[in-house]
Amino acid sequence: AQSVTQLDSQVPVFEEAPVELRCNYSSSVSVYLFWYVQYPNQGLQLLLKYLSGSTLVKGINGFEAEFNKSQTSFHLRKPSVHISDTAEYFCAVSTPNDYKLSFGAGTTVTVRA
Amino acid sequence: DAGVTQSPTHLIKTRGQQVTLRCSPKSGHDTVSWYQQALGQGPQFIFQYYEEEERQRGNFPDRFSGHQFPNYSSELNVNALLLGDSALYLCASSLRQAGNSPLHFGNGTRLTVT
Numbered sequence: 001a002q003s004v005t006q007l008d009s010q011v012p013v014f015e016e017a018p019v020e021l022r023c024n025y026s027s028s029v030s031v032y033l034f035w036y037v038q039y040p041n042q043g044l045q046l047l048l049k050y051l052s053g054s055t056l057v058k059g060i061n062g063f064e065a066e067f068n069k070s071q072t073s074f075h076l077r078k079p080s081v082h083i084s085d086t087a088e089y090f091c092a093v094s095t096p097n098d099y100k101l102s103f104g105a106g107t108t109v110t111v112r113a
Numbered sequence: 114d115a116g117v118t119q120s121p122t123h124l125i126k127t128r129g130q131q132v133t134l135r136c137s138p139k140s141g142h143d144t145v146s147w148y149q150q151a152l153g154q155g156p157q158f159i160f161q162y163y164e165e166e167e168r169q170r171g172n173f174p175d176r177f178s179g180h181q182f183p184n185y186s187s188e189l190n191v192n193a194l195l196l197g198d199s200a201l202y203l204c205a206s207s208l209r210q211a212g213n214s215p216l217h218f219g220n221g222t223r224l225t226v227t
Contacts, residue, residue: 004155
């Protein structure tokens with residue numbers, strides 16, 4: 001079975017500063033990796049996904065992530081955050097023969113002016 | 114184009130009662146998954162329905178059951194409610210069963226068990 005560990009539960013950051021959210025995964029087979037964002041009182045919205053190919057993945061709202069197979073990581077980055085990026089971020093993993101997503105516990109990002 | 118819609122948005126039940134949550138998938142999607150998100154935690158997979166059959170199930174007791182209708186909409190039923198069932202229940206839809214098919218989530222149903 002696969003699992004995800006998000007290494008930071010809370011990340012405070014100033015507006016226009018860069019941010020990195022760390023995600024490590026565990027799996028005995030090849031994986032698909034995802035980052036989702038959840039704004040207060042809303043469902044989850046897909047930011048980006050890695051299925052295969054280029055290890056640098058670009059998503060919506062200026063976010064990008066890099067798949068590192070040797071370190072089993074999929075860290076999310078944004079070079080300059082906005083107040084509106086304040087939200088909960090979830091890393092998730094699935095495999096080609098598995099129908100479910102396994103989520104990490106989430107990272108709360110709070111952007112301050 | 115309507116996304117995933119869930120009803121009701123909020124629900125308060127008493128221990129021992131039964132509850133039914135409803136989900137309409139995004140237009141064109143044929144697969145529905147249900148997740149439970151406890152406060153401060155990531156979503157946990159309950160089960161997935163495709164072609165009106167349960168295709169995969171997470172580590173949830175038989176008190177949790179579901180159904181998918183011919184129009185692809187779905188229901189989640191929980192019997193004999195416990196305080197620990199209080200959570201946000203998320204429905205997600207996708208186009209096919211493959212693991213790389215992105216999930217589209219609804220805004221959830223907030224269930225409070227007292």
